[in-house]
Amino acid sequence: MACIQKTLRGLGVLRQLPRESTVNQTYCRYASSYKYLQVDLDKKTKVAHLTLARKPANSLNCDMMKEIAMATNELDQDRDCKGIIINSCVPNIFSAGLDLTELYQAKELFFQDFWRSLQAMFSTIYGTKVVTMAAIEGHAPAAGCIIALATDYRVMSEGKFNIGLNESMLGIPMNFWVKDAFIATCGQREGERALQLGQMFIPSTALQIGLVDEVVPQELTLPTVQKHMKQWVKVPGGARGLTKSLIRQQAMDNLKAKADEDLLIMTRHMLSQPIQNTIGAYLENMTKKSKR
Numbered sequence: 001m002a003c004i005q006k007t008l009r010g011l012g013v014l015r016q017l018p019r020e021s022t023v024n025q026t027y028c029r030y031a032s033s034y035k036y037l038q039v040d041l042d043k044k045t046k047v048a049h050l051t052l053a054r055k056p057a058n059s060l061n062c063d064m065m066k067e068i069a070m071a072t073n074e075l076d077q078d079r080d081c082k083g084i085i086i087n088s089c090v091p092n093i094f095s096a097g098l099d100l101t102e103l104y105q106a107k108e109l110f111f112q113d114f115w116r117s118l119q120a121m122f123s124t125i126y127g128t129k130v131v132t133m134a135a136i137e138g139h140a141p142a143a144g145c146i147i148a149l150a151t152d153y154r155v156m157s158e159g160k161f162n163i164g165l166n167e168s169m170l171g172i173p174m175n176f177w178v179k180d181a182f183i184a185t186c187g188q189r190e191g192e193r194a195l196q197l198g199q200m201f202i203p204s205t206a207l208q209i210g211l212v213d214e215v216v217p218q219e220l221t222l223p224t225v226q227k228h229m230k231q232w233v234k235v236p237g238g239a240r241g242l243t244k245s246l247i248r249q250q251a252m253d254n255l256k257a258k259a260d261e262d263l264l265i266m267t268r269h270m271l272s273q274p275i276q277n278t279i280g281a282y283l284e285n286m287t288k289k290s291k292r
């Protein structure tokens with residue numbers, strides 16, 4: 001917890017977090033606190049479900065990313081929470097990645113807030129001591145994939161879904177902490193290939209390269225994650241949590257140390273005319289596609 005708070009403070013996000021909620025004995029303590037999430041903590045199992053709930057595609061706008069960081073931070077501090085399952089209430093879409101409508105023609109100040117919120121969302125999930133798992137019941141491109149990469153265990157549904165980091169296909173260069181998270185999960189060779197090509201993977205290939213840990217029929221995705229979570233939370237939390245920190249601390253420290261530099265580089269790239277043109281064209285295509 002101290003580690004996450006230090007990082008969030010470093011990223012300038014902690015001051016935006018709400019004060020710790022007052023403890024009450026309700027079953028779902030967090031249920032109505034968020035606009036774009038449903039957060040339910042089961043005090044018996046000590047497992048929370050953090051459900052992404054921004055229709056139509058769970059595209060991640062600035063406020064939603066802040067909410068995800070806040071909710072994860074709140075659960076991280078809750079003695080009644082040992083595990084967080086991230087899933088989606090949008091059929092066939094885990095998350096469509098960053099909200100491109102907010103990135104298009106963004107003002108610099110807004111973009112900075114947006115990018116810091118992305119950094120905070122990732123580092124809060126990546127750095128929490130509690131067990132985190134993703135139930136990926138549909139598409140998970142770009143920042144959707146980044147949320148999944150931040151967790152400890154990923155189960156994806158069979159089907160015509162894609163997961164991966166397609167940024168270079170959008171003309172957008174990869175940044176260091178996303179690259180590091182991908183390579184930590186899939187290895188150097190896959191990283192070199194997949195990130196340069198901006199490759200998206202169908203579930204079976206994602207499984208082969210280690211991007212997800214299991215692929216199951218869609219209706220079994222959440223139950224499978226719940227089954228694994230039950231096992232993981234039985235491991236003594238102190239030892240497991242410290243082991244997790246030991247493994248992830250270096251990446252957390254790097255992100256904290258280089259967050260401002262990352263922001264500067266991404267501001268320059270993302271607000272540049274060529275990338276703005278690409279995002280504009282991409283949005284136009286999506287609008288045409290959904291009118292068809």
Ligand SMILES: CCCCCCCC/C=C\CC(=O)SCCNC(=O)CCNC(=O)[C@H](O)C(C)(C)COP(=O)(O)OP(=O)(O)OC[C@H]1O[C@@H](n2cnc3c(N)ncnc32)[C@H](O)[C@@H]1OP(=O)(O)O
Nearest residue numbers: 056057059096097098099100139142143167172175286290
């Ligand atoms: C950009 C910075 C990069 C820097 C590199 C560092 C790493 C940064 C991290 C991440 C970068 C990103 O996340 S960029 C976003 C990339 N996302 C995508 O490329 C996905 C785009 N969407 C899709 O491919 C598809 O929508 C889908 C496969 C997710 C689902 O397809 P489906 O056919 O089921 O649905 P529709 O395409 O009709 O979409 C429904 C609805 O949602 C809107 N939508 C979808 N995606 C986005 C989005 N990313 N932002 C905003 N809006 C989105 C789409 O327009 C439809 O809207 P309408 O119904 O209103 O038309």
